[in-house]
Amino acid sequence: MSFETDNSIVNRIRNGHSTDFKLLIDRYSDRIYKFLYAKSNIRNDIDDILQETFLKAFLHLHKFDEKYQFSTWLFTIAYREMCRFVLNQKNKSHLNIELVEPIVESKTEKSNSGIWQSAAKLNVTFYTLLWLKYHEELEVKEIAAIMKSSVPMVKVNLFRARKQLKKIIESENKEVIARNEEIVLSRSSI
C-alpha cells in the first residue's frame, strides 16, 4: 500500500470527507502528546490541549497552506495552545501551583528521561525550541515558522535555551542530596 501524503488527506477532508481526519489524528497525535507530556507542569491539561489542538486544526483546515508541512502547522497550533494554558496557569493563585507541582514531579521521576525532565523546567519557548530541534529533529527554518520567529533568532534562542538548561542541570546536581533528604524527611513526617 502506497503512503498517502498529508496534503492528499487534507484535500479529501476539505472536499467533505471529514471522517478522514482520523488518519491525521493517527499520524500525529502521539507526537503532539509526547511534546505536551514532556512539559510536566501542564500534564493535568494535556487531554484538553491535545483536543483543542486537533479541533482547531480541523476547523481551520481551509487556512492550511500546503507549501508548509502539515506537522509544522500542527505543532504551531499545539505550541500556541500550550502557551495559552501556561498563561492561564500563571493566572491561578500561587498556592494552587505549589500544590500541583510536587504531584507532577513525582510522576516525572518515573516517566521522563533526565534531560527532558530538566528541560521541562525551562519556559515554554525554550522548551519548545529544544523539543522541536532535538526530539522532532525539525529544521531551524521549520521551527522559525512554528514559533513565528526568524532563523537567526531561533538559533540564538536555541543557544540560550541550552545555556539555561545547563544551569538547571548543574543546580539540580548540587542540590540533589539536599533534596533527597528533604523528600525522605517529608515522607517520614506524612
Place this chain on the structure above:
Amino acid sequence: MSQSFDDNSIIKSLKTERLNGPDFTNAQKEQLAKIIQEKVAPQPRESSKIQNGVSRYFLIASILVICAGVIPFFLGNSQTTDNPVEEAKPALAHNDSHAKVFQEMVEKWDPDVLGGVASQFFSTKANPYASFNNEIEALNSLRTDILSSFYAEFQPLASTEQN
C-alpha cells in the same frame, strides 16, 4: 549524567535521550477522533429548527426595537415639537455669537416664560439668524419685561453688527 556539562554533551543528551512517557494509545486516538467529530458535527434537525426559530424571533425583535428607536428620531426631525426651546437648541449649535448669547439665555431663563419668545425668534427655520434685527423688531409685540431683558442682552451685539 556527568557532573560537568558542556554545550556538546547537552546537545548529545537532547538528541539521544528519549521521553519514556506513555504512548497515545489507539483507544485514545479513537476517543479523540470521536470527540472532534461530535464537536464539529452539525446539530440535530430538531434542535437546529428550534435554534433557527429562536434566532429568527430574536432577529425580528431586534429589528423592531431598532425601528422603534430610529423612526421617531427621523419623524422628530421632520415635525415640530411642542417645546420651542428644545426645538431651537439644535439650531443654536451653530458657531454664531448671537446663538451663543441666546443659548445662554435659554439655559438661564425659565423655559416656560421663554418658550413664546423662542418660537417667534426661530420662526424662520432655514436661517434663524439671517434677519436678526427684524426678529428683534418682531419681539416688540411681546411683553415689555421679556423684551427689555432681551434687549439688555442683544442690543450690544446688534449694534456691533450694524457697525
